[in-house]
Amino acid sequence: MTRLRINGATKRFEGVDGPLTVFEGLDLVIGDGEFVTVMGPSGCGKTTLLNAVAGVVDLDTGTIEFGGEPVEPGAFPFGYVFQEPRLLEWRTAGQNIAFALEAAGVDASEHDRRIRTWLERVGLADERDSYPRQLSGGQRQRVGLARALAVGPELLLMDEPFSSLDAVTARNARRNLLDLWADTGASVFFVTHDVHEAVVLSDRIVFMNGDGDVFEAVTVPHDRPREFDDPALRETEAELTRTFFEELE
Amino acid sequence: MTRRGAVAGGGFLLLWTVASAAAPALFPGPLAVAGRLPDLIGPGPGGEVFGHLGASLLRVVLATAVGLATAVPVGVVMAVDDRIETGVSLWLPFFMTVPTLVVVLVAMVLFGFSDLSVVVAVVVAATPFATVTVYEGAADVDPALLTMADAFGADRRAVLREIYLPAILPSVFGSARYLLSMVWKVVVLAETFGMNRGMGALFRYWFNQGDLTALLAALSCFVAVMVGLQTGVSRLEHRLFHWRA
Amino acid sequence: MSTDDDRRFRSLRTITAPRPATVVSVLTVLAGWQLFSTFFSPYRFPGLWTLAGNVTTVLSGGTRFDPFTQFGATVARVAVGFGLSMMFSTIWGVAMGARSTLGEYLSGPLFVLLTVPSVVWAFVGVIWFGLTEFLVPVFVVTLVVFPYLTVVVWEGMGDVDESLVEMAEAFGASTAATWRYVYLPQLRPHLFGAARIGLAVSWKLALVAEVFGSATGVGVAVKHHFETFENGMVLAWAVPMMALIYGADRLLRRVERRAARWKSEATERQGALE
Known part of the structure; x- marks a missing residue:
C-alpha cells in the first residue's frame, strides 16, 4: 500500500531573469513503512519538495495522496526534521x-x-x-x-538532518534513526546529497539532477539490519556514486 | 523610493488638508502655512529664516566637531583598554538620565547666553552616546586579527593604524550622523532659552505671538533642511562604505 | 575556552570587591566635579556637599515648591506618556514588520516626524491646549517617543528568524501559538531595549513640556531656579528624578535578564562542561 503519492508536482519561483522552474511534473511514491531517499546536488529542489509536502510551500500544479486519499499538502500526520535543528x-x-x-x-x-x-x-x-x-x-x-x-507521524520528513554533524556523531544518529524507524513503522521521506548515507538508510533511492528531474530510481538490494561497513554496501555505494556523477557531468 | 515617497507625502498632505478643513483653528492647512513663508523669509523680528538657519547650522557644525573630537579618542581608548572601558561605562547609565534641559540651563547660567554655552551643553548631553557608537565599532575588531598582529610582533602603533582605524571609520561616520541628529535638538532647545538668533529663537518668537500658522511654517523650513542634510549624510556614508555591504 | 574563563573570573571579581577601575573612575569624577565647583560660587555651580544639602532642602519641602506635588506630577506624566508610547510603538512596529508594504510607506513619515524638535511640540501643545495638568506633557512625550520606539520595534521584527516561523507552520501551530512562542521571545530583547531608552527619553521630554506647558512638576521648579540663576537648586531638583529613573532602568534590566535566563544559564553551564 502506498503512504504518500505525489502526482505531477510543479514549482516555479520568480527569478531575476523570469520564472525559474524548480521541478516540473514530478511523480514520487512512498510505500507504507518504506524508507525513501531523494538524492540530489545542492539547490536541485529537494528541500522545496519536502516543504511542498509539508504545506509550507505552495505547489503550482500537482496533487498529493496520503494513504490512497487525495489530501491538501500538510493535512496529514507527519513530522519534520530540518537540516538545522530549528529549536x-x-x-x-x-x-x-x-x-x-x-x-x-x-x-x-x-x-x-x-x-x-x-x-x-x-x-x-x-x-x-x-x-x-x-x-x-x-x-x-x-x-x-x-x-x-x-x-x-505516519510519515517522517527529513531534510539532510545529519549533514552538519561530525562523522562519528552522524553515524550514531543514523543507527538511532534506523532503530526508531523499525519500532514506529512510519514511512520516511529522506533527503540528502550523501550517497553513503542514502545507501545505508534507504529501501529505495530516487536520484534528481540539477534541473529537478528524476533520472534514476534504485532499490537498495541489502537485507536489514545492515552493517554500515559491509563491503557489499560499500560496493553498491561506489556503483551509485558513479551513476550519480556521470549524470551530473 | 520616489514613488513611495510621493504616496506617503501625498497621503500626509491629504490628511493635513482634511484635518484643517475639519478644525481650521487647530490645524492651519498646507496652503495657509505656505502663505506665511514670505513673512519668514522677509526682514523683521519673525523673519530672516535663512539667517536663523545659518546661525543654528554653524552651532551644530561646531558642536558636532567638538563632540566627535571627544568621542573618537575616548571610544578607541575604551576598546583598547579594559580598565578605561570599565571606568567610563560606569557613568553611561547616569548620562542616559541627565535631562538635556538641565544641562542647557546650567550651561547658560555658567557661561552666559553665548555660543560657548551651546557647545558645552551639546558636548555634555550628546557626546556619551557618540562615544558608545565609536566604542562598539572599535570593540568589534576581530580578535583573530589582533592575535595575528601579535604573532607577527606588530607594535601598538601599527595595530592602531592597520587594524583599529579601518574598523572604526564606518562607526565614526555613523556616530557623526547620530551626533548630528541629536545636536540639532540640543541646539534648538538651547536657542529657545535666551538666544537672539537661531531656529530655536524663531520658534520662540512665533510661540510668544501665539501664531500657530507661522510656527508651523518655520517648522517646515527646519524639517526640510534636516531631512535634506540627513539624506545627504547617509548618501555620502553609503558611497564611502558601500564595500562593507 | 579562554573567553569563558575570563568571563567567569570577571563575574567572580565583581562579587567579591569593586574593581580598581571602578573606584578610580568614581573618585576621578567626584574630584573633578569638586574642583570645577571651586571656580564658581555655590549658587552657580555647587560642590558635592552643597549639592547634597540642596537635595535635602528640596526633598524636605524647604523651597516654595512642595516636593510631593512636583515629583508626583512629573512621575505620573512620564508614566502615562511612556506607557502610551510603548503601547502604540509595539502595535505599529509589529504591524510594519509583519506587513512589509506598511513598513515601506510609513518609515519615511516616521523619519520626518523624528526631526521635529521637542520644543516645537511643546509650543504647538500649549497653543492648542493652554496650560494643562496632563495633556501637553503627555502629548509631547508621546509624539517624540512613539516614532522613535516604533522604529526600534520595527527593526527588531527584521531580526525574527523566518526558519523558525516555517518550523511552526510545518508543525501546524496556530497563529496565536506562533506569536506567543516564536515571535514574542525573539522580540523581547528589542522591546526591553525600547522600553529602557523610552523611559529615559520620556523623563527628559516631560521636563521640557513642563517648562512651557504646565503649572506643576519638576520642570516648573527647574525653570524658576534658572530664572534666578540658582544652578545649585536646578541640579538639586533634577537629582532625585534622575535617581528614580536610574532605579527604574535597573529594575527593567533585572527583569530583562530574568526573561533571558536561557541565554545566561547556557553560557555558565557550557563553561562548566568544557
Whole structure:
C-alpha cells in the first residue's frame, strides 16, 4: 500500500531573469513503512519538495495522496526534521517538544508521557530541562528528531538532518534513526546529497539532477539490519556514486 | 523610493488638508502655512529664516566637531583598554538620565547666553552616546586579527593604524550622523532659552505671538533642511562604505 | 575556552570587591566635579556637599515648591506618556514588520516626524491646549517617543528568524501559538531595549513640556531656579528624578535578564562542561 503519492508536482519561483522552474511534473511514491531517499546536488529542489509536502510551500500544479486519499499538502500526520535543528532556544528540550504536541492538538494530559518517552528513546532522558544552547549539535538534532516523532507521524520528513554533524556523531544518529524507524513503522521521506548515507538508510533511492528531474530510481538490494561497513554496501555505494556523477557531468 | 515617497507625502498632505478643513483653528492647512513663508523669509523680528538657519547650522557644525573630537579618542581608548572601558561605562547609565534641559540651563547660567554655552551643553548631553557608537565599532575588531598582529610582533602603533582605524571609520561616520541628529535638538532647545538668533529663537518668537500658522511654517523650513542634510549624510556614508555591504 | 574563563573570573571579581577601575573612575569624577565647583560660587555651580544639602532642602519641602506635588506630577506624566508610547510603538512596529508594504510607506513619515524638535511640540501643545495638568506633557512625550520606539520595534521584527516561523507552520501551530512562542521571545530583547531608552527619553521630554506647558512638576521648579540663576537648586531638583529613573532602568534590566535566563544559564553551564 502506498503512504504518500505525489502526482505531477510543479514549482516555479520568480527569478531575476523570469520564472525559474524548480521541478516540473514530478511523480514520487512512498510505500507504507518504506524508507525513501531523494538524492540530489545542492539547490536541485529537494528541500522545496519536502516543504511542498509539508504545506509550507505552495505547489503550482500537482496533487498529493496520503494513504490512497487525495489530501491538501500538510493535512496529514507527519513530522519534520530540518537540516538545522530549528529549536526554540528560549524553551527547554521538553518545552520544544510540548510546542509541537500543542500545535498537533495532542491532549495536554498526554504531553508529559510523550516527552519522557521520546527523549528517552533518542537518549536524552536527562536533558529534558536543558536549553538548546546547553546541548551539543548532535543532541540538538536528536531533540529535533524526538519532536518530530512525538506528534505520532505516519510519515517522517527529513531534510539532510545529519549533514552538519561530525562523522562519528552522524553515524550514531543514523543507527538511532534506523532503530526508531523499525519500532514506529512510519514511512520516511529522506533527503540528502550523501550517497553513503542514502545507501545505508534507504529501501529505495530516487536520484534528481540539477534541473529537478528524476533520472534514476534504485532499490537498495541489502537485507536489514545492515552493517554500515559491509563491503557489499560499500560496493553498491561506489556503483551509485558513479551513476550519480556521470549524470551530473 | 520616489514613488513611495510621493504616496506617503501625498497621503500626509491629504490628511493635513482634511484635518484643517475639519478644525481650521487647530490645524492651519498646507496652503495657509505656505502663505506665511514670505513673512519668514522677509526682514523683521519673525523673519530672516535663512539667517536663523545659518546661525543654528554653524552651532551644530561646531558642536558636532567638538563632540566627535571627544568621542573618537575616548571610544578607541575604551576598546583598547579594559580598565578605561570599565571606568567610563560606569557613568553611561547616569548620562542616559541627565535631562538635556538641565544641562542647557546650567550651561547658560555658567557661561552666559553665548555660543560657548551651546557647545558645552551639546558636548555634555550628546557626546556619551557618540562615544558608545565609536566604542562598539572599535570593540568589534576581530580578535583573530589582533592575535595575528601579535604573532607577527606588530607594535601598538601599527595595530592602531592597520587594524583599529579601518574598523572604526564606518562607526565614526555613523556616530557623526547620530551626533548630528541629536545636536540639532540640543541646539534648538538651547536657542529657545535666551538666544537672539537661531531656529530655536524663531520658534520662540512665533510661540510668544501665539501664531500657530507661522510656527508651523518655520517648522517646515527646519524639517526640510534636516531631512535634506540627513539624506545627504547617509548618501555620502553609503558611497564611502558601500564595500562593507 | 579562554573567553569563558575570563568571563567567569570577571563575574567572580565583581562579587567579591569593586574593581580598581571602578573606584578610580568614581573618585576621578567626584574630584573633578569638586574642583570645577571651586571656580564658581555655590549658587552657580555647587560642590558635592552643597549639592547634597540642596537635595535635602528640596526633598524636605524647604523651597516654595512642595516636593510631593512636583515629583508626583512629573512621575505620573512620564508614566502615562511612556506607557502610551510603548503601547502604540509595539502595535505599529509589529504591524510594519509583519506587513512589509506598511513598513515601506510609513518609515519615511516616521523619519520626518523624528526631526521635529521637542520644543516645537511643546509650543504647538500649549497653543492648542493652554496650560494643562496632563495633556501637553503627555502629548509631547508621546509624539517624540512613539516614532522613535516604533522604529526600534520595527527593526527588531527584521531580526525574527523566518526558519523558525516555517518550523511552526510545518508543525501546524496556530497563529496565536506562533506569536506567543516564536515571535514574542525573539522580540523581547528589542522591546526591553525600547522600553529602557523610552523611559529615559520620556523623563527628559516631560521636563521640557513642563517648562512651557504646565503649572506643576519638576520642570516648573527647574525653570524658576534658572530664572534666578540658582544652578545649585536646578541640579538639586533634577537629582532625585534622575535617581528614580536610574532605579527604574535597573529594575527593567533585572527583569530583562530574568526573561533571558536561557541565554545566561547556557553560557555558565557550557563553561562548566568544557
